[in-house]
Amino acid sequence: MQGLSAAKQEIEKGVLAKSMLTIVGDCSVDYLGRATSTLAMGKRLVLIKGDGSVSIHQNRLVRPTNYMVGTKISCELCNGGSNLVLRASKQRPKEDLTIIFSGIDDLKAYEMEIVNDLRLSGSERDLNEMLMQDLSMIEPGLKPVNQQQHFQKGVCDIIAEDREGNFVVIELKRRQADYAGVTQLHRYMHEVQKMKGRKTRGILLAPDIRKNAKNLLEQLGLEFAKLDFELTPSGEEKAKIKGLERKQSKITEHMHPQQG
Amino acid sequence: MQGLSAAKQEIEKGVLAKSMLTIVGDCSVDYLGRATSTLAMGKRLVLIKGDGSVSIHQNRLVRPTNYMVGTKISCELCNGGSNLVLRASKQRPKEDLTIIFSGIDDLKAYEMEIVNDLRLSGSERDLNEMLMQDLSMIEPGLKPVNQQQHFQKGVCDIIAEDREGNFVVIELKRRQADYAGVTQLHRYMHEVQKMKGRKTRGILLAPDIRKNAKNLLEQLGLEFAKLDFELTPSGEEKAKIKGLERKQSKITEHMHPQQG
DNA sequence: CGTGCCAGGTGCCAT
DNA sequence: ATGGCACTTGGCACG
Numbered sequence: 001m002q003g004l005s006a007a008k009q010e011i012e013k014g015v016l017a018k019s020m021l022t023i024v025g026d027c028s029v030d031y032l033g034r035a036t037s038t039l040a041m042g043k044r045l046v047l048i049k050g051d052g053s054v055s056i057h058q059n060r061l062v063r064p065t066n067y068m069v070g071t072k073i074s075c076e077l078c079n080g081g082s083n084l085v086l087r088a089s090k091q092r093p094k095e096d097l098t099i100i101f102s103g104i105d106d107l108k109a110y111e112m113e114i115v116n117d118l119r120l121s122g123s124e125r126d127l128n129e130m131l132m133q134d135l136s137m138i139e140p141g142l143k144p145v146n147q148q149q150h151f152q153k154g155v156c157d158i159i160a161e162d163r164e165g166n167f168v169v170i171e172l173k174r175r176q177a178d179y180a181g182v183t184q185l186h187r188y189m190h191e192v193q194k195m196k197g198r199k200t201r202g203i204l205l206a207p208d209i210r211k212n213a214k215n216l217l218e219q220l221g222l223e224f225a226k227l228d229f230e231l232t233p234s235g236e237e238k239a240k241i242k243g244l245e246r247k248q249s250k251i252t253e254h255m256h257p258q259q260g
Numbered sequence: 261m262q263g264l265s266a267a268k269q270e271i272e273k274g275v276l277a278k279s280m281l282t283i284v285g286d287c288s289v290d291y292l293g294r295a296t297s298t299l300a301m302g303k304r305l306v307l308i309k310g311d312g313s314v315s316i317h318q319n320r321l322v323r324p325t326n327y328m329v330g331t332k333i334s335c336e337l338c339n340g341g342s343n344l345v346l347r348a349s350k351q352r353p354k355e356d357l358t359i360i361f362s363g364i365d366d367l368k369a370y371e372m373e374i375v376n377d378l379r380l381s382g383s384e385r386d387l388n389e390m391l392m393q394d395l396s397m398i399e400p401g402l403k404p405v406n407q408q409q410h411f412q413k414g415v416c417d418i419i420a421e422d423r424e425g426n427f428v429v430i431e432l433k434r435r436q437a438d439y440a441g442v443t444q445l446h447r448y449m450h451e452v453q454k455m456k457g458r459k460t461r462g463i464l465l466a467p468d469i470r471k472n473a474k475n476l477l478e479q480l481g482l483e484f485a486k487l488d489f490e491l492t493p494s495g496e497e498k499a500k501i502k503g504l505e506r507k508q509s510k511i512t513e514h515m516h517p518q519q520g
Numbered sequence: 521c522g523t524g525c526c527a528g529g530t531g532c533c534a535t
Numbered sequence: 536a537t538g539g540c541a542c543t544t545g546g547c548a549c550g
Binding site: 064 | 278279280282284292294295296297298299300302303304305307309310311313314315317318319320321322324325326327328329365366368370372373374375376377378379380381382383412413414434435439440443444447472476491492493499
């Protein structure tokens with residue numbers, strides 16, 4: 001247990017130095033912003049980071065119960081020094097987080113660089129780049145036209161051209177595809193078809209697809225192809241695409257029936 | 261700075277007691293699971309919670325750079341005691357997180373209940389319940405039929421009946437509506453229309469809607485209504501609906517044109 | 521257990 | 536700033 005007055009000074013100093021601050025103590029929390037929330041008095045961990053992020057953690061889940069990013073932080077003693085009030089606020093959207101400490105068990109400031117070191121592989125971006133190296137694994141004769149092309153209505157993962165000169169729009173998902181993926185692909189396929197004025201196919205490329213999403217996909221005249229990839233354990237190389245299997249014979253005639 | 265051997269014992273004891281553990285020290289991190297990632301040696305905060313959640317925080321952002329939920333945690337000394345290796349693993353999906361400490365600055369175990377106290381208001385669920393009290397604010401004569409009805413293809417927020425005996429499917433969004441909201445509503449409207457075999461309208465109810473999403477909505481013959489609500493500051497009452505404005509004259513004839 | 525979807529989503533990137 | 540979207544999305548509720 002430590003004095004709230006000393007804590008106030010420590011916090012102010014740490015915030016100024018952009019240190020990482022961990023505060024464990026009894027506190028109540030009020031949030032008013034995009035929603036409102038209250039947390040009754042209880043013991044929690046408050047984490048303040050050098051970029052102004054604040055998060056309040058209970059002893060469960062990875063997500064904080066309350067949080068705010070890019071805040072201005074202030075700190076004051078109340079009730080004759082029996083409470084320490086920590087305020088984090090932000091404009092646009094207007095948000096306010098108020099943490100009232102009745103007691104602090106522990107407070108630490110750690111000097112820590114504000115960096116982002118994480119090297120992650122196996123993301124959709126990785127898979128996209130790998131596929132662009134060799135689209136023939138999706139279908140013989142498929143040639144790349146563009147990737148990550150921005151349309152009015154969204155970003156199209158891959159555009160290609162098949163042996164018959166049709167445009168092929170490919171939407172890639174790193175995990176089981178759902179409704180959203182299907183409707184995305186549908187939008188892009190129509191966009192490309194309209195722009196290019198040529199017959200355009202749409203292929204959803206994913207390790208799997210939800211059953212209902214598959215139904216919708218087929219109703220919309222789109223195709224699904226199963227993508228198998230494996231992650232390289234050490235991360236020094238990007239993910240490897242193991243195989244690719246067509247789950248559906250190519251649909252040569254598209255009817256574009258009603259979504260439903 | 262503290263001995264790694266003592267740290268190992270502290271961690272094992274804390275994990276067993278389901279305490280909240282904070283460990284600050286120099287570590288490298290490897291993750292292998294749904295993706296792979298590596299984090300070179302550097303100072304970070306490792307947070308272990310009573311429910312088996314593990315997260316590694318850098319001095320920026322609210323989200324941890326690495327994390328895992330519901331893990332089994334083990335701990336061992338390596339390289340003749342110069343490294344402490346913390347392993348968190350999980351089956352289904354198989355995931356492994358390996359944290360190698362070269363030094364620990366600080367390690368604390370806090371006894372903390374595993375509870376969820378948060379009382380949040382202004383969620384979609386709140387708004388939904390409020391609307392059900394009085395659907396006439398959306399449109400005079402609108403009567404409730406059902407809410408949160410589960411279909412094969414999803415959950416329909418509100419089903420109502422208008423003065424003319426049409427079914428009205430309402431999809432509610434607490435923030436600016438996007439493509440996903442429009443396609444959701446479209447799915448439900450068709451589902452209801454098919455089930456009930458009666459003319460069915462679809463209304464997207466949100467504070468705002470993205471311009472492109474609005475275009476799609478209109479092409480699909482759906483309606484949009486602007487929802488204004490305000491949050492009650494103290495949280496003792498749920499959010500209050502301030503007003504509701506029709507941005508579009510009622511479409512009496514639905515053409516259901518092609519999406520895109 | 522899978523399916524669907526909300527979330528104060530967060531965070532990233534491109535226009 | 537806004538838009539569009541991926542995310543090791545997380546977390547929940549319901550079948």
